[in-house]
Amino acid sequence: MEHSERDGATIVLYTDDRLLSLGVRTLLTGLPSFRVVTAEPALAALLPLVSKAAPEVILIDLIPEMTLALVSALRRAAPGARLLLWARSFSEELRHQALEMGVAGFILRDISEDEFVHQLTCAVRGSVLPSAPEPEHSRTVMLTRRESQLVTLLAQGMKNKEIAACIGITEGTVRIYLSKLFVKIGARDRFEVAVFGLKNAYCGQAAWDGPNGFVTEADEDRARPVLRSLVLVEPQRRRGYGDDPKAGAA
DSSP states (O other): OEEOSOOSEEEEEEOSOHHHHHHHHHHHHTOTTEEEEEOOSOGGGHHHHHHHHOOSEEEEEOOTTOOHHHHHHHHHHSTTSEEEEEESOOOHHHHHHHHHTTOOEEEETTSOHHHHHHHHHHHHHTOOOOOOOOOSSOEEEEOOHHHHHHHHHHHTTOOHHHHHHHHTOOHHHHHHHHHHHHHHHTOSSHHHHHHHHHHHHHHHTTSSOOTTSSOOTTOOOTTOOOOSEEEEOSOOOOSSOOOOTTTTOO
8 A cells, every 4th residue: 555645635545556556646745635545456445445545535536346335335445436437438227226325426538637636525525526427218117126137137138938947937927027027117128128138237236235235246146136227228229029938038
C-alpha cells in the first residue's frame, strides 16, 4: 500500500494496471486536497484495505473481474464513502444496477485531467456527479428468484432438460415458467431472453446476496440467481410474444 504525504481527503484507488495507478497518484499527490491510498491488484486485499482506510471516496477501475457483488460489499465496508466506477464506457444495464446499490457516480477514462480532478473533488464534497441520461426507450423488469435463475441459465446456453436438472424441477415446469417469462419481459423466444441476460450479467452478481453477504468466487453454483432486474433498452414493440418455449428444448 502506498499513499501521498498530504493529509487531504482519503481516496482509495483500485486498478490492476500499475502504470495507470502510478499516473493517478502522480496527478493527485501534488494536490493538498487528496490523500491517495492505492490497493494491490489482488482483489482479495481490497475489502480489508477499505475497512482500514475509512476513505471519503473509493475509485474503482471496472475490470472484468470486478463484479458488482464486490462493489456491494465495498459499500457495506465503508458506508460513508462515495464509490465511483471508472471505465471507458458504461452500459445502461450496468449503470442502472450500480445506481440501485448506491454507487455515487461514473467517471469515463477519456476525460481530461482537469475534469478528472474536478469530478473527484465533487465526490469529496458530496456534490452531485454528472450522470448519463436514461435512454428514451428503456424499462426495468423486476425478477423473482426463479426468473433470475432461468435468465441466468438461458444466458449460459442451457436447454430445458439441463435447466430442469440444474434447479430440480420438471421440464414441463420449465416450459411453464419460460412462457410466463416471455410475456413478462416481452421477449419473442429463449434466445432473446438469453441476450437480455448477457447484457445485464456483468452487473448481476451483486443482486442476490450469498450466505456471507455477497457472492464469493468460491460459489460456483450455476443455478444461483444473480439478477434482481433486467434493464431493457429496446422499444416495447410486440404482441403475441411467447414463441414456443419448447424451442431449443432438445
